[in-house]
Amino acid sequence: MTMMSAAHEPNGRAEVPAFFEVRSLSKVYATEAAPVRALDRVSLSQQRGEFVSIVGPSGCGKSTLLMIAAGLSGASGGQILVDGAPVTGARKDIGLVFQSHVLLEWRNTLSNIMLQAEARRMDRKPAEARARELLRSVGLDGFEHQYPKALSGGMRQRVSICRALLHDPPHLLMDEPFGALDALTRDQMQLDLQRLCADRNMTVLFVTHSISEAVFLSDKVVVMTPRPGKIDRVIDIDLPRPRTLAMREGPRFAQYSREVLDVFVASGILREN
Amino acid sequence: MSSMTDGSRIGRAPDHDDPLSIEAVEARVQREQTRRARHDRVTRVVYPIAAVIVLLAAWELGRDMVGLPRFLLPSPTEILDAMLRNRAMLLREAWVTGLEVVLGFALSVAIGIPLAVAIFQSPLFSKSVYPILVSFQAVPKVAVAPLFIVWFGFGMLPKVLIAFLIAFFPVVINTVMGLASIEREKIHLARSIGLSKFETFRLIRFPNALPSIFAGLKISITLAVVGAVVGEFVGGNAGLGYTLMLANGSMDTALLFAAIFALSFLGYALFWLVELAERLCMPHLDRASLRGETG
Ligand SMILES: Nc1ncnc2c1ncn2[C@@H]1O[C@H](COP(=O)(O)OP(=O)(O)OP(=O)(O)O)[C@@H](O)[C@H]1O
Ligand SMILES: [Mg+2]
Numbered sequence: 001m002t003m004m005s006a007a008h009e010p011n012g013r014a015e016v017p018a019f020f021e022v023r024s025l026s027k028v029y030a031t032e033a034a035p036v037r038a039l040d041r042v043s044l045s046q047q048r049g050e051f052v053s054i055v056g057p058s059g060c061g062k063s064t065l066l067m068i069a070a071g072l073s074g075a076s077g078g079q080i081l082v083d084g085a086p087v088t089g090a091r092k093d094i095g096l097v098f099q100s101h102v103l104l105e106w107r108n109t110l111s112n113i114m115l116q117a118e119a120r121r122m123d124r125k126p127a128e129a130r131a132r133e134l135l136r137s138v139g140l141d142g143f144e145h146q147y148p149k150a151l152s153g154g155m156r157q158r159v160s161i162c163r164a165l166l167h168d169p170p171h172l173l174m175d176e177p178f179g180a181l182d183a184l185t186r187d188q189m190q191l192d193l194q195r196l197c198a199d200r201n202m203t204v205l206f207v208t209h210s211i212s213e214a215v216f217l218s219d220k221v222v223v224m225t226p227r228p229g230k231i232d233r234v235i236d237i238d239l240p241r242p243r244t245l246a247m248r249e250g251p252r253f254a255q256y257s258r259e260v261l262d263v264f265v266a267s268g269i270l271r272e273n
Numbered sequence: 274m275s276s277m278t279d280g281s282r283i284g285r286a287p288d289h290d291d292p293l294s295i296e297a298v299e300a301r302v303q304r305e306q307t308r309r310a311r312h313d314r315v316t317r318v319v320y321p322i323a324a325v326i327v328l329l330a331a332w333e334l335g336r337d338m339v340g341l342p343r344f345l346l347p348s349p350t351e352i353l354d355a356m357l358r359n360r361a362m363l364l365r366e367a368w369v370t371g372l373e374v375v376l377g378f379a380l381s382v383a384i385g386i387p388l389a390v391a392i393f394q395s396p397l398f399s400k401s402v403y404p405i406l407v408s409f410q411a412v413p414k415v416a417v418a419p420l421f422i423v424w425f426g427f428g429m430l431p432k433v434l435i436a437f438l439i440a441f442f443p444v445v446i447n448t449v450m451g452l453a454s455i456e457r458e459k460i461h462l463a464r465s466i467g468l469s470k471f472e473t474f475r476l477i478r479f480p481n482a483l484p485s486i487f488a489g490l491k492i493s494i495t496l497a498v499v500g501a502v503v504g505e506f507v508g509g510n511a512g513l514g515y516t517l518m519l520a521n522g523s524m525d526t527a528l529l530f531a532a533i534f535a536l537s538f539l540g541y542a543l544f545w546l547v548e549l550a551e552r553l554c555m556p557h558l559d560r561a562s563l564r565g566e567t568g
Contacts, residue, residue: 067461070461070465071465072461072465090464090465090467091465092465092466092467094465096461096462098458098461098462100456102458102459102462104459104477104480104481105557106480106483106555107557115466115476116466118476119463119466119468119476120466120467147557149557
């Protein structure tokens with residue numbers, strides 16, 4: 001693995017190559033009217049086990065970035081590297097969670113999760129045991145045979161997270177997974193996610209609108225500004241883990257939130273009168 | 274009953290003011306709910322039947338009061354009598370028409386769905402065949418019926434083909450629409466979990482299109498009945514359409530009505546079969562809510 005990345009590193013830098021790297025990524029959407037500049041030379045990197053959040057206002061290209069990172073959409077310039085190798089097609093080494101749950105309404109909870117196993121030709125027995133264990137860990141045991149229609153929004157999103165975790169993906173990509181949930185459910189989901197991440201030492205790239213969600217969950221917060229989508233700042237969050245809800249009221253948490261907010265104020269996205 | 278309302282209005286007795294425990298309230302709500310559900314179930318069946326009986330009675334009595342002659346409007350009892358007298362014949366002809374409808378419908382499904390898939394999968398098909406199909410839909414299919422009699426004779430074949438022709442379009446168009454209307458995220462999901470194109474179709478795109486396909490099939494089965502009857506009108510020697518023509522020729526209005534009723538029953542039964550297939554193919558549509566209460 002290191003040999004491979006060394007070969008891809010022309011200037012042979014000595015530092016550890018990042019697990020995941022975005023290099024000068026640009027994306028322009030051609031439309032009937034004027035072309036849309038969604039991303040303008042965006043660069044970021046992520047180490048294994050790191051939780052990185054991307055925060056930014058609506059339309060700043062967060063989803064675009066995530067879709068390109070997943071290999072589901074092509075870049076107009078620049079590239080995505082995983083372990084030093086450029087991504088050329090849909091990545092299979094990921095778990096993907098969308099803003100909507102994207103459950104198949106004709107499959108029950110368990111078989112929605114087992115779709116992952118079927119697609120990857122995993123052994124049925126252990127995969128199913130793991131699916132049940134995941135469901136239990138998010139408090140959904142007993143709901144294996146319910147169809148999505150009979151679940152609440154938060155429960156559906158939990159199922160879709162279980163589906164994304166079934167194969168223990170080396171990289172978890174989440175696009176505003178809690179965006180559609182109420183504040184209380186959202187807090188619970190953040191705590192659940194933190195625990196799941198700690199248990200499995202996961203590498204997560206997480207898109208959100210919410211500053212406090214980003215600060216709460218992340219090791220690193222990437223702040224984006226729109227038109228065109230650019231990275232304005234990257235803030236390292238140095239808070240002890242596991243983080244508690246009470247920490248959100250603490251001075252250091254407030255300090256980090258303020259830092260993110262200041263970027264939006266400085267770039268004119270927020271105006272204080 | 275009256276003492277209860279008295280008590281609550283005046284609030285005299287303190288022990289009456291004690292709020293019921295939640296278990297007691299729950300039991301009462303549940304009881305009321307079951308009673309209401311049973312009532313709903315009964316009225317859903319009883320009311321339409323009552324309405325039909327009232328209507329038939331009004332028809333039976335009203336016809337004579339207004340003084341309409343029997344050959345214009347037979348009474349329900351006369352129609353029933355005609356149905357019973359001709360039951361062997363009606364059954365035989367209904368069998369013929371039913372067979373034509375089912376064959377025409379089956380043909381339109383067997384050709385329509387694969388064609389829709391081809392249109393959806395191949396840009397060549399979607400750009401060449403689909404526009405032709407859509408514009409061909411404007412042709413009134415019944416107008417083609419005489420031509421089919423010329424080409425295929427007076428047997429069953431032309432009726433099956435007319436039923437097919439008229440039932441075919443909703444199948445194709447609804448299937449194409451169903452396959453095309455899918456959230457982009459579902460396709461993204463399929464790609465990221467490593468499903469092949471074929472597996473994506475089998476596991477995601479096709480089941481996702483099923484509601485739309487069945488909507489098409491339900492339109493299609495109704496139209497297939499129309500197609501078969503039109504075929505029998507134009508050139509037939511069997512089937513309920515032919516019976517209608519015969520009854521018409523001999524001014525036997527009671528038989529005419531009897532055949533119309535038979536045709537309606539046939540159409541309804543076939544429609545119900547398609548609905549049954551729909552429920553079997555998509556069990557989540559009604560089972561979900563049922564299971565929800567116990568889970
Ligand atoms: N398929 C597309 N065609 C044209 N323009 C697009 C397309 N997808 C996104 N865009 C544009 O690119 C920009 C970034 O969109 P994107 O969906 O990535 O934003 P976002 O940050 O995820 O916003 P939100 O927080 O609302 O989800 C927007 O201006 C949007 O209009
Ligand atoms: Mg988005």
